[in-house]
Amino acid sequence: MGYIQNDMKYLRANEAMCREVRACERICAKTFHKTEDTSYSAIRVSQRSDGSMKINVCNQCGACIDICQTLALKRNKLGVVVVDKQRCIGCFQCVAFCPQEAIFQHPDLPYPIKCVACGQCVKACPQGALKIDETNLSAEAKEIATLF
Numbered sequence: 226m227g228y229i230q231n232d233m234k235y236l237r238a239n240e241a242m243c244r245e246v247r248a249c250e251r252i253c254a255k256t257f258h259k260t261e262d263t264s265y266s267a268i269r270v271s272q273r274s275d276g277s278m279k280i281n282v283c284n285q286c287g288a289c290i291d292i293c294q295t296l297a298l299k300r301n302k303l304g305v306v307v308v309d310k311q312r313c314i315g316c317f318q319c320v321a322f323c324p325q326e327a328i329f330q331h332p333d334l335p336y337p338i339k340c341v342a343c344g345q346c347v348k349a350c351p352q353g354a355l356k357i358d359e360t361n362l363s364a365e366a367k368e369i370a371t372l373f
């Protein structure tokens with residue numbers, strides 16, 4: 226492990242405030258892939274069987290960093306885990322491994338899709354369900370990351 230650091234920038238989602246508007250998915254796809262096709266989004270909204278909302282998005286825990294054989298996953302200066310597309314070989318082990326199920330694969334892309342905490346979705350969400358947090362990772366996320 227050893228990749229956890231304090232003062233990381235990450236997107237915090239409040240599922241209880243989500244009303245399934247999906248503006249976050251659309252703006253994410255548009256910002257990074259110039260399309261409103263939400264299958265390109267790095268944030269995914271769904272509904273659990275009990276009707277509650279589920280938001281899958283990277284919390285920058287960094288657990289994936291260790292499993293990337295080509296060292297394509299690394300933290301930038303803000304603590305955000307980013308994909309180095311030059312190094313990525315498209316094995317998608319990170320997608321299968323992510324404990325948050327928050328790294329995604331798209332059939333038209335040779336690299337994984339993950340949140341870089343840019344904050345565009347925060348501005349787009351009319352419900353105020355998303356925010357960028359620049360303090361420490363949640364205790365829960367740290368616990369998950371230290372398991373690997």
Ligand code: SF4
Pocket residue numbers: 292293294295296297298308312313314315316317318319320336337
């Ligand atoms: S898809 Fe790319 S970033 Fe993910 S584990 Fe494979 S090489 Fe690393």
